[in-house]
Amino acid sequence: MHALKKNRPLRRIVLASAATVSGMVMLLSLKPHSTPDVGLAVPAPSSSSSASGGSSGSSGSSGSSGSSGSTGVSKTVTGDSVDTRWGPVQVKITVKNGKLTDVTAVVYPSENPRDQEINSYAIPKLRTEALAAQSADIDTVSGATYTSDGYRQSLQSALDSAKS
Template sequence: MHALKKHRPLRRVTLAAVTTVTGVVLLLSLKPHTAPTLAQASSPTNQSASSGSSSGSSGSSGSSKSTGTKTVTGDSVQTRYGPVQVRVTVKNGRITEVTAVAYPQDNPRDQEINSYAIPQLKREVLAAQSAQIDSVSGATYTSGGYTQSLQSALDSAGL
């Protein structure tokens, strides 16, 4: 009976070691989130079209800033979870509309986070009338990309 008791701890140790190694292998085999190539390919086209229209009116930015309406699309900013790009409408020197043209939407978690983050960021921009806004908790990467794209759009608009 003494010999049986010796083998039991060895079996438990072996089972624990095999389980641990299997768990580590499974954990390491997970792939990180990657951005879709389709969204990246369409973003520069939107940006070049809008920057063409904004560069045509940027020569008279002093007069259009106070009297006209401009819609400018900011740079596409690559974040950890995908590209973020913002379009801004400026009327009489004030931001009247902010639209997120591109943002991470690949999986349900991205959709859940951005369904509350994007409207909150929009409200903050319209209230602050600048890119100096707070990040949304839980959407740090999207908030950072949103702010960078917004700043590039405001720079192009002459604000």
């Protein structure tokens, strides 16, 4: 009987250790749902800001350039840089024949992984809504309130500049 009492604590220790190791393996095998989005979304703004000819560095300026396409006049305007709690937001738009055809976020908060995670889903949603609404009257993206407000203000300044 004395031998059975010795084995019970050892058996409990072995089972508890096995359960702990199994639990840790399961936790470590889980991956956050946003990790692939962050990796895919980060390179896109970098290439668009380098393709914009350095307009991302001009804070608070509005610039426009017109070029004639085969079917109409296309005008590209960069809105004002709007300072938000988490960093500046600046939008560049393209208007063709009075219709908003493209919206690109040139500058937006991306200093840390959390900013990158939030903006990897917020910026595309804001772009889609702006193109659908054809105005700056767009909804705020949940979880990205400050970026949404800055995006809206920069978009409105770009639209105002495009009209004049």
